[in-house]
Amino acid sequence: MGRKVLLSFLGLSDYEYCYYTYEGNVSSYTRFIQTAVYELFRGDGPMDVVVFATKEARERNGQDRLKGEERLEGLTTAFQRIAPEANVKLVEMESRQDEQANWRLFDCILNEIREGDTIYFDITHSFRSIPFVALIVLNYARFVKKADIGAIVYGWFEMLGRPADVKQLPPERRLAPIVNLTGMAGLLDWTNGVDQFLRTGDASIIRALTKKENSEVFRNPSSSQEMRKEVAGLNKLTEQLDQTEKAIRTCRSLQIDEEVQKFRQQLDRVRSSPTEAIKPLVPLLDAMEKKYAMFDDDPIMNSWKVVRWCLDHGLIQSALTMLEENGVTAICRVFGFDPRNEGIRSDVHSAIQILLRNIPKDQWRVRSMERVEQMVNALSPYRNDLEPFGLVKERRNDINHAGARPQPLKAEKFWPDAETTFKELFTFFEKMSMLAKSMQT
Incomplete structure (x- = not known):
């Protein structure tokens, strides 16, 4: 059984205190997005925390320090105050950003992911090429270590204004939202599914993703009837696409014409209404149609074309x-x-x-x-x-x-x-x- 683990980055800035909010919940007053994500996403179980930081960032923000006469709370102290049970690990990373350094960062992040982990990834203080490298690691870990993505989040502190302006705000007005970007990570799955379909004709990944979207929309009470209808139509389309492809792969030769016809009929139904419900799927409609454009109403020639x-x-x-x-x-x-x-x-x-x-x-x-x-x-x-x-x-x-x-x-x-x-x-x-x-x- 894998862990729930928060992966995050620590920078050099003099972070200001604020409250972070997510789905109506509010974090403790903190300088660090890491403690807020831990509080708001940990759920009922424990969560490990791995924070990557350069040597300079660790010295500046890892521990308490003085800034003039002001004492700034460090990350370690903030966790001890807000979530003393948290298992926090600071991992040193290079400040260089050349190709070799990025490969070492790849290894550094991957080494902190265990088999079956559910990863909560905070990109708030990642910079330059780090978000790109980290996303590649996450996708790689999903295949190699069977890891799951729990959430990809960003603490939108900037909406409060410049740090100098935030200093003038009373604590109760320092409410910064956490933005959930996990849905965008789903594009990695769609990319794999689209690639598999275009290269091999295998629609199984697309079918699974559409089925998942269909289930989520119907579970959400706020989903409109129009949205549900569109998602259901697309779900039936990919279901039929998958069925057609399986009929060919398993040599169901006397069934193929019928399955292709069913697919075309469902595609026409989807095209007859504006469809934006599953955005990554919409550009695929033309590619789906082209896959079976060779088939017509001549069963004998179709039996040659399927070869x-x-x-x-x-x-x-x-x-x-x-x-x-x-x-x-x-x-x-x-x-x-x-x-x-x-x-x-x-x-x-x-x-x-x-x-x-x-x-x-x-x-x-x-x-x-x-x-x-x-x-x-x-x-x-x-x-x-x-x-x-x-x-x-x-x-x-x-x-x-x-x-x-x-x-x-x-x-x-x-x-x-x-x-x-x-x-x-x-x-x-x-x-x-x-x-x-x-x-x-």
């Missing part, structure tokens, strides 16, 4: 499987056979191999001699177009048997062979499509 989708997203095994099986389905559609009938599909596979290998009739091993003979005769004019299926079958067997066979193919050969046979089989699918349409008229 292109698989190849574009590195799904070589799915591409080979669907290239062979969709060829069988295309023949079933032309002959008016049920493409889900196992016996019929077996005979279609046999008919293709009989044609390609010129197998004598007395050596046929088929379910229905009459049906296979009918298909062999009907497909004979297309023998040359069917030729690439021989290589497809060979490559599919090799990859499906995990290379556990004599002289397995080298891994790097599968993609170019799949790409070549895909292009060569265009003519076959196109002729089957035209033949199916002619038989319908």
Whole structure:
């Protein structure tokens, strides 16, 4: 079980006393945002505190010191007064900001994060490149150390005015809000999700993020009906997007056309109303549409195009499987056979191999001699177009048997062979499509 830990930075300024506020709660009177964040975000459990400071900042603000006749309370004393139970650790950091120093800062921060920690990150007194480095560390720690971000906050002291002006304000008017920036950190998740979708077609991260947004909006009693409707629509869209992608990845070839159509219908519903509910998702709508723009109302050509989708997203095994099986389905559609009938599909596979290998009739091993003979005769004019299926079958067997066979193919050969046979089989699918349409008229 990880800790709740506050990560913060200490600077050189002569911080003024104020009260910090967050969601109606008020901190103790303090010079330090760190004690305020501890009070307002610790909840019921303990929270460790790690404060990064240069040697100069630690000497200036870590301990009590005199400024003229005024005694300024240091960070350590402030915690002893406000939250004596807090486990506070000051970690020295460099004041340099060159590339090597930033890498050392990266290591310095990462070393203070433990497995499974929930991190509360205060950026109030971070400066120059520190916020950028720290955000990278946080994102890295989420993957490497399974850490969570509890909150990213900023103490908005400047809204009170210049320090000289604040000095003139009575304590009761020194109320500085803490701004929660955690929602912006969510853009890191959206960035990963968008990248994954655009590169691989995998919408699982986007789906999970939209589902989370949907849940949060419906739990919030202040959410308007319009906002709930928009979020629900986007949630259904990404749910359908994820379902469509899974249908392709798992080779649900007879289901893909239906799933693509459902996706387009939901996309049209979302586009018909102004959608700003989940801002990172809105720019993706065009990219989503383009992913499936190749599909039309021709099921036979769609069954060829889906192989292109698989190849574009590195799904070589799915591409080979669907290239062979969709060829069988295309023949079933032309002959008016049920493409889900196992016996019929077996005979279609046999008919293709009989044609390609010129197998004598007395050596046929088929379910229905009459049906296979009918298909062999009907497909004979297309023998040359069917030729690439021989290589497809060979490559599919090799990859499906995990290379556990004599002289397995080298891994790097599968993609170019799949790409070549895909292009060569265009003519076959196109002729089957035209033949199916002619038989319908």
